Amino acid sequence: MSPTSSRDASQPRLDGEARATAPDRVSARMPASAGEPAIAYPVKQPFTWWTRRRGYLLYMLREFTAVGIAAWMLLFLVQLARMRQGAAGYQPLGGPLFVAISIVCLALALWHSYTFLSLAGLFMRIPLGDRTVPARLIARAMFGALAVVTVAIAGLLIWGGA
Amino acid sequence: MTHETITLSVTRFDPGQDSRPRLQGYEVPYRDDWVVLDALNWIKSHLDGSVNYRWSCRMGICGSCGMNVNGQPKLGCSAFLRDYLPGPVVVEPMANFPIVRDLVVDISSFLDKLRWVKPWIIRDETAVGPGEHRQTPAQIDHYRQFSMCINCMLCYSACPVIPIEPEFVGPAAIALARRYQLDSRDHAGQERLGTLTGSDAIWDCSFVGECSAVCPKGVDPAKAIQQTKFESTLGMLMPWGGR
Numbered sequence: 001m002s003p004t005s006s007r008d009a010s011q012p013r014l015d016g017e018a019r020a021t022a023p024d025r026v027s028a029r030m031p032a033s034a035g036e037p038a039i040a041y042p043v044k045q046p047f048t049w050w051t052r053r054r055g056y057l058l059y060m061l062r063e064f065t066a067v068g069i070a071a072w073m074l075l076f077l078v079q080l081a082r083m084r085q086g087a088a089g090y091q092p093l094g095g096p097l098f099v100a101i102s103i104v105c106l107a108l109a110l111w112h113s114y115t116f117l118s119l120a121g122l123f124m125r126i127p128l129g130d131r132t133v134p135a136r137l138i139a140r141a142m143f144g145a146l147a148v149v150t151v152a153i154a155g156l157l158i159w160g161g162a
Numbered sequence: 163m164t165h166e167t168i169t170l171s172v173t174r175f176d177p178g179q180d181s182r183p184r185l186q187g188y189e190v191p192y193r194d195d196w197v198v199l200d201a202l203n204w205i206k207s208h209l210d211g212s213v214n215y216r217w218s219c220r221m222g223i224c225g226s227c228g229m230n231v232n233g234q235p236k237l238g239c240s241a242f243l244r245d246y247l248p249g250p251v252v253v254e255p256m257a258n259f260p261i262v263r264d265l266v267v268d269i270s271s272f273l274d275k276l277r278w279v280k281p282w283i284i285r286d287e288t289a290v291g292p293g294e295h296r297q298t299p300a301q302i303d304h305y306r307q308f309s310m311c312i313n314c315m316l317c318y319s320a321c322p323v324i325p326i327e328p329e330f331v332g333p334a335a336i337a338l339a340r341r342y343q344l345d346s347r348d349h350a351g352q353e354r355l356g357t358l359t360g361s362d363a364i365w366d367c368s369f370v371g372e373c374s375a376v377c378p379k380g381v382d383p384a385k386a387i388q389q390t391k392f393e394s395t396l397g398m399l400m401p402w403g404g405r
Contacts, residue, residue, distance in 0.1 A: 039177040040260030040268045045325035052233055055372045056322065063368075119369075123388030130300040 062115045068108035072101070117142040165192040168243055169250035170201050172213060175261050183261055186210075187250065192243060198253060199227050199238035202265075215265035222378055225314030229265050230254040235316035235376045256319035272315055275331045279339035279357065284350035301346045308341035308386055310379040317373035317383050323366055330366040331358075333373035333383030340386035359394045367391075 050056040075093060083090050120142040121135025167189045175183040188209055190201045199217055206213050217227040220239045227238035232252050243251065259267035317333035318324055324332060336358060343354045358364050367387045374384040 040262045041175055041177065041183060042260045043255075043257060043325075045258070045322065049322055053320075053372060053375075055375050056370065059368075059370045059372075119388070122382075122385050123392045125389045125392070130298065132304075 062112065065108040065112040068105045069112060072105035072109075075101075113146060117146060165247060168192040168201070168247070170198070170205065171250045171252045172202070172205070172265070173254045173261070174213070174264055176263060183255075185252065185254075192247075194244055196243050197239050198229070198231055198236070198241040198243065198251060201243060201251075202238060202253070213265075214263045223312060225312035228256050228314045228316050228319065230257055230319065235319040237314060237316070237378050240378055256315060258318055258321065258324040259315070269315060271328070272313075272318060272332070272335075275335045276313065276338070278331065279335045279354070280350075281335075281338040281342060283342060283345060283348050284353075285347070286349045295347045297346055304346075305341045305344035307381055308337045308344070311337055311341070311377075311381045311383075312379055314378060316376045316378065320372040320376040322370055322372075323368060327362070327366050329362040331363045333367075333387065334381075336364060336367075336390070337381055337383040337386040340390060343390075355390065355394060355397070358390050364390050364394070 050060045075098075079090070079092060118139055121138035124133075124135075124138050126133040126138065170188045170190055171185040172188060173183045174180070174186045188201075188205045190204050190209075193200070199220060202213065202215055202217075215227065215229070215238070217238060218224040219226070222237055222240050225237070229236065229238050230253070231238070231241045232246060233254075235256060238253075243249075253265065255261050255265045255267045259269060259271075262268050311334050313334060315334065317337075321330075321333055323330050339354050339358055342348045343351050348354075364387050367384075369384060369388060371384045374382045377383070
């Protein structure tokens with residue numbers, strides 16, 4: 001790859017134009033830096049970027065848990081669709097394979113929930129007087145709420161149909 | 163075990179001669195209290211005066227000497243050689259920026275992004291009135307950590323979104339916007355929120371979180387971005403959600 005202008009490869013769209021959708025006082029973009037464009041080597045991100053740091057790998061694992069959850073929900077929707085044919089048409093999935101898939105999907109869902117709720121205290125900023133509620137307290141409250149909802153749904157499923 | 167020398171593999175790139183960057187090895191004296199920047203200065207003084215890199219304060223304040231050391235975004239003045247024994251230490255330019263020469267990258271895109279978020283106090287009055295604009299310690303605590311940013315750009319080097327979305331305003335600029343949004347003296351909170359929720363800003367972030375992990379000053383740009391996302395969503399859903 002030969003060297004090329006940095007403006008061609010990586011310069012963001014900073015053209016001095018104010019954005020129509022945002023207030024002018026803050027959002028008007030400043031003119032791009034003056035001077036001749038530097039001749040620079042545009043570095044590309046390799047496909048294996050997510051193997052370079054532990055944090056990247058954990059991020060990819062976190063994101064991929066959504067695939068397992070979506071797959072299980074798809075199976076669940078298939079079962080619901082069968083119910084349209086009445087009790088006779090309802091054939092719940094079962095067997096060792098489905099149980100194994102369900103256990104894997106449950107593990108993925110739990111990991112997804114853990115990573116999300118652990119970060120709740122980070123992204124939720126709740127004012128309390130002139131301070132804010134501590135992040136750790138918010139995360140614990142979230143886990144507590146998850147436990148209560150889980151027990152309530154489990155109780156409904158186990159004893160509600162009896 | 164004592165070490166007499168340690169090898170640095172330094173990226174070399176001359177746009178007038180090289181078609182792509184290459185690594186060049188230098189053997190430098192090992193000192194227990196030396197950082198990578200000391201080793202680079204020794205190379206420039208004793209071995210090869212043509213090596214190019216940025217540096218200034220040598221004490222983690224100016225943010226000039228950002229580079230990738232063994233693949234990790236670091237300040238050259240804070241990366242001790244003793245942590246990389248027995249070597250070699252691979253010293254490369256910061257990732258996600260075009261390389262101008264050797265370890266020097268083109269930071270003009272960052273400077274433009276920084277200007278765009280207007281990292282200064284905006285007030286309603288056209289002229290600053292007499293007297294002080296005092297704040298309580300609690301008011302300062304709201305934004306203090308975001309004000310510690312030294313614009314070293316290591317967070318941009320660690321952010322995997324930047325190479326995919328080069329127009330993404332990025333972690334440091336958003337953290338600084340958040341810093342002024344949380345400042346009780348600033349009157350442009352809603353406007354800043356409008357800017358940050360527009361294109362190329364907070365919603366480009368997929369929350370990898372490594373921007374915060376690599377920050378040498380303990381700033382948490384990921385927190386700034388996620389908090390802004392949450393406030394923006396709350397503002398849409400709840401009538402009282404806006405600031």
